[in-house]
Amino acid sequence: MYIPIDSVIPNQNGKSILITDTVFADASFLINHYLSKSIKNKEENILLMSFTNNFIQYESIQKKMGNNLKIYKDTEKLNFIDANLISPSGDVNLKILFQKIEELLKESSFESTTIILDDITHLLYIEYPLNEILDFEYKCRKICNMYNCDIIVRIHKDIGDDNDIDPISINHSQLLNYLMNSYEYIIETNELESGYTDDIQGQLSFARGVTCTQFDFNPRLYHYKINENPAYSKFYAKGLIEGTV
Amino acid sequence: MNSSFRKKINSNQVQPIATKISSYTSQLLVSSGIPSYDDLLGGGVPVGSLTMIKKDRYTTYADLFGKYFISQGLVSNQDVLVISADNNPENIINNLMGVIEGKSASIIEKESDEELNDNNDNDDKEVQPKKKGVRFAEDDKPVVKKKRVMFSEDTVEPTSKRPIQKKSELKIAWRYEKLPKFNDNNKNYAPNSFCSYFDLTKTLDPEFIKSKQENITLINIRDWDQNDDIYTKLYNIIEDKLKSDKYTKDNNTKTKSVLRILIDSFDSPFWNLSNTNNNYSQKYIFLHKLKILLRNTYSICMFTIPSYIYNDSRDNYISSHIRRLEHTCDCVIRIDSFEGMENPLSKDITQDFQGFFHVIKLPCINSLVSGIKMSETTLHNLAFKCRRKKFCIETFNLPPEMEETDQREGGTYIKSCSTVKSKLDF
Numbered sequence: 017m018y019i020p021i022d023s024v025i026p027n028q029n030g031k032s033i034l035i036t037d038t039v040f041a042d043a044s045f046l047i048n049h050y051l052s053k054s055i056k057n058k059e060e061n062i063l064l065m066s067f068t069n070n071f072i073q074y075e076s077i078q079k080k081m082g083n084n085l086k087i088y089k090d091t092e093k094l095n096f097i098d099a100n101l102i103s104p105s106g107d108v109n110l111k112i113l114f115q116k117i118e119e120l121l122k123e124s125s126f127e128s129t130t131i132i133l134d135d136i137t138h139l140l141y142i143e144y145p146l147n148e149i150l151d152f153e154y155k156c157r158k159i160c161n162m163y164n165c166d167i168i169v170r171i172h173k174d175i176g177d178d179n180d181i182d183p184i185s186i187n188h189s190q191l192l193n194y195l196m197n198s199y200e201y202i203i204e205t206n207e208l209e210s211g212y213t214d215d216i217q218g219q220l221s222f223a224r225g226v227t228c229t230q231f232d233f234n235p236r237l238y239h240y241k242i243n244e245n246p247a248y249s250k251f252y253a254k255g256l257i258e259g260t261v
Numbered sequence: 262m263n264s265s266f267r268k269k270i271n272s273n274q275v276q277p278i279a280t281k282i283s284s285y286t287s288q289l290l291v292s293s294g295i296p297s298y299d300d301l302l303g304g305g306v307p308v309g310s311l312t313m314i315k316k317d318r319y320t321t322y323a324d325l326f327g328k329y330f331i332s333q334g335l336v337s338n339q340d341v342l343v344i345s346a347d348n349n350p351e352n353i354i355n356n357l358m359g360v361i362e363g364k365s366a367s368i369i370e371k372e373s374d375e376e377l378n379d380n381n382d383n384d385d386k387e388v389q390p391k392k393k394g395v396r397f398a399e400d401d402k403p404v405v406k407k408k409r410v411m412f413s414e415d416t417v418e419p420t421s422k423r424p425i426q427k428k429s430e431l432k433i434a435w436r437y438e439k440l441p442k443f444n445d446n447n448k449n450y451a452p453n454s455f456c457s458y459f460d461l462t463k464t465l466d467p468e469f470i471k472s473k474q475e476n477i478t479l480i481n482i483r484d485w486d487q488n489d490d491i492y493t494k495l496y497n498i499i500e501d502k503l504k505s506d507k508y509t510k511d512n513n514t515k516t517k518s519v520l521r522i523l524i525d526s527f528d529s530p531f532w533n534l535s536n537t538n539n540n541y542s543q544k545y546i547f548l549h550k551l552k553i554l555l556r557n558t559y560s561i562c563m564f565t566i567p568s569y570i571y572n573d574s575r576d577n578y579i580s581s582h583i584r585r586l587e588h589t590c591d592c593v594i595r596i597d598s599f600e601g602m603e604n605p606l607s608k609d610i611t612q613d614f615q616g617f618f619h620v621i622k623l624p625c626i627n628s629l630v631s632g633i634k635m636s637e638t639t640l641h642n643l644a645f646k647c648r649r650k651k652f653c654i655e656t657f658n659l660p661p662e663m664e665e666t667d668q669r670e671g672g673t674y675i676k677s678c679s680t681v682k683s684k685l686d687f
Binding site for chain 1: 542549578627629636637638641642
């Protein structure tokens, strides 16, 4: 759990966060940050749906961050859904996954739930029909609203700008633009604009989404260097130009 | 750097041959066969990782990676699976680079026997070692062996040759006579050593390859019926192969091995002969499923990809297709040789290096940060050189300015303020 990140976004339930990243600036640390945060919070449980990683990946990272996921696995506290083998026609598809989410939220005895969708881009990459992805995402967001739950979605934002007819990248940019317009908070990770340096890995920006109603939230820009041990990670607030403050 | 701190490692776990555990990420590592590349990744390539090597448009340096990777696998007694559509996989296997100290121990023995005879003929002991050094250099023998020149005839030679003869001649170090002899043999020549030395001027002994036949599996995609779904078919074959007890992550069998998979020129035009419209998601799904498979077994995959045909080259990284594949790979490397550059580089650079080595993504398996100790600036400032015998990756730095100026030529150059031709007059 990285404290500087935590202090930016208001701590109240029912928020929606979109995390966008690129190949060069991987945002898995943000996913793990929110995972760790919810594990530590006794009143929350987690629904982690992963399309690209296995459980061991989260488990070993969380171990280094000071959480033992093993004891929570298969309890109500941590519901891990491995959706790696999702396919439109297979046993694991979005309809079934949504049913699972619905059931879990209904039966939950916790005050609040955090739903994490790790990498929704995977659905696009395997050419899942766009309307079904949109439908799934919309339903997830609405049900979170209903139960006052947090939803955190990760999406890659690097779409090549080739002009050839690549249906996946057309869908990708549509989905990305749509999501950017529907979430309350948008966290972006980027590589450094100025090149590479030893002490900084990339740039982290917190932006207000269109639907955000929190007035005490200030957009921030951080330079970061991540270490699994949060104490060794560094976050530097980027300076602002006079006049924009 | 050794420290007294030991990581808690499950001792019940059987460790596959020729692997080591990273001290930083606790991942199981195997060697890629290129020491400098291993070093870059923090000791070796993590088992269960999927590596993409983007080819260069003008050269075939990327193929060397695959060859090193396979050679190392064979030398350290691991199993290899070579898949290709462009080349005949047999050609790849038959053109592997030779190992200097490897399994070909019989050959080394033979050589040393010959040398013994040579030495007996030659009575002049003073000159002998020196001559040897020269001879080795001529014969493209390993550099390591040149060290022998430094040892006088009476000391114990750390190299393997003539151990029996030398034993009786121990004079200075008589106290150590009974100690087990330090033997490079066991360390470097053992079949399951971590990393061997390869020599690009040689090819791997055909006899050796023949003896390893059972460890080698070759798949030629072009032999297949192109109307089939080659990606599903290939995945099923790999899955079947990995079902063997040797590669599963349980403790049923005592000996575990790592399967090295090399896919040569993945996604070249030969991979889509049947479908006229390029089915992009098929390749992504194949790699994604392959990655899951790799993670759950003792296996490792490296593939080269001619990314330039998808508009992904030096100046424009715009291919969204390649981007997607990059996202699913653990490690992405791009070879960018100096060939075909619009503005040719200075000769000083090109004689030192052959091209840039770009690191796009480093493996972060079960961790948030990769196990590299290299600083970020060095990491993005690498170049590779391919010498006659070896391929290595180094930090790219410009050579000192060596222009032939008047000053260097020894021309007159007045340093003082006065116009008089005295050099130290102010």
